[in-house]
Amino acid sequence: MKKRSLIGLLALGVGVSMTLVACGGNKDKDSSKDKGGSDSKYAAAIVTDVGGVDDKSFNQSAWEGLQEWGKENDLERGKGGFDYFQSNTDADYMNNLNNAVKQGYTTVFGVGYKLTDAISEVAGQRQDTNFVIIDSVVEDRDNVASVLFKDQEASFLAGIAAAKTSESKKIGFVGGMEGEVIGRFEAGFLAGVKAVDPSIKVDVVYAEAFDAPEKGQQIAAAMYNNGVDVIFHASGATGNGVFSEAKDIMKNDPSKKVWVIGVDRDQEEEGKYDGGNVTLTSTLKGVGATVKDIANRSKDGKFPGGEVISYGLKEEAIDLTEGNLTEDVQKAVDEYREKIISGDIEVPDKP
């Protein structure tokens, strides 16, 4: 009886969600005429991915950028100005995008590659609205601008910092999910380490999840136990476990020195413990700056629809924090930063 009711429940769940999606789609078509493009000439909104608007990471950064943009242009939060739509599950993307269009936002940002398909579909139906996909590419849509970050460049600098700091000459890389996006981090990081000392071994492990800190901690435990002393994680909340493990080790035996390199924002806070900090440095991804930039372009009528724009060190959209780097290491990082900006070094984007 139990099994039957579970299956029934599952069926009910699937049924309900499909009906809801269907309803959403239909209603949008009917009401778009009377509501679409209401009062303001330019209004912008972001649709978050499941990280939420205060994920202390790129959703938050995007929202902060949009708020700044709104302030500079004397806009209010809400219809006709700027706002965000939070997605709590993957099923919310379509509804949120449609809602944003219905409420008259002329430029709608999808934050995160997870929204790629949803943007592509909604953009096909809503030709009058400008869409921006961040961290991914939507092809064959003239009203979609794709924003990519040269994560490999910041990761390259992280690799320099790791290789210069490591005493055991063993370094770890914990990835979220294997694929194009995290592949850029891996490729840049490996290249950076190699640039300093090709003999250093880098362990690369993928957790295959961005929200599994317990896995992150297990991976970190294995790596540190194997002699690794610096780990770069590009794995979202999974990385929390990496920080936990590093802090644990330092608390148990302060004579050991292990480090974590944070990702996407300054993760100094995650590394704090009684008596020190395990965050060596963090790669920064200035999603906010790009949101502002594109919102401005769109306002000026120069929306880069159909284009793929890459932001890198040169555009100051990404960087590496100073963190706990020693002076020597910082100097080396600065040198390589110049070389990348001047084009002397081309950082690979595929591992």
Added chain:
Amino acid sequence: MNLVSTLSTVFSSALLFAAPLIFTALGGTFSERSGIVNVGLEGIMTIGAFSAIAFNLTFADTFQSATPWIAMLFAGIVGIVFALFHAVATVNLRANHIVSGTVLNLMAPALAIFLTKMMFDGKGQTAIINFNFAKVDIPFLSSIPVVGEILFKRTSLLAYIAIIVAIISWVVLYKTKFGLRLRSVGEHPLAADTLGINVYKMRYAGVLLSGFLGAIGGAVMAQSITLNFAHSTISGQGFMALAAMIFGKWNPLGAMGAAIFFGFAQSLSVIGNYIPFIQDVPSIYLKVAPYALTIIVLVGFIGKSEAPAADGETYIKAK
């Protein structure tokens, strides 16, 4: 990495992973043994994780290093209150157990995030706690040569406490009057009632115990691994605990064994990269291993797992 330290990593990782699952699975066992299906464990864990972190952050200055322990007990009490919804709905109001449990699962994350926003300046996730359950050397036991090194050095103390709680739970369920009564209302409530056992009271006890233990599981998860509360702090552990309970045939020791097995399979797949021979296996097989192993063990060794006879059935007392 030598063999001893490899094994030590495997065990400590497995236990770290298993500790929250054991507590929660034990909670589930108590509830279902009393005849109330509790699919709301995930929600109970979420509430437990949230209240432990909120308590920890608020009272860290007062209790210092005792904070996580007190926060864990506090979470347990909040868990009891939260599980009360399920108890009232299923025992008194005769609601479908699965529906009521699902309500807990839907309500908990929303409620927890809402409260987080209220309490922490509108932020969607909390700051990171300073006092947490770190991996420790277990006193005395860790000085045993080799075995102590492998099992008791730099490991999760909470997992050992969970194992002790599992043993106590087994004794309670199978060797005490209370346990016998609890099981009897889950097998045949009418018969138990005619013998003068208060079915409603026993079922309340089962559900509230599951609230207590489930929330402790969430508190352990949050305070030993994630160290803050966010929407992703509890992502599926409750369901994994539910699976461990079924896998363990609704027996506390079985549930504990299953939870440790899950942790073990998981840690092997991660640490396999560092074990000679295994590291030559393509990594995709290692990643699949935990799931494949579970299926093999379930089908091959465990056999049929049968729920208590009246599990999920509402008991209506005759007038």
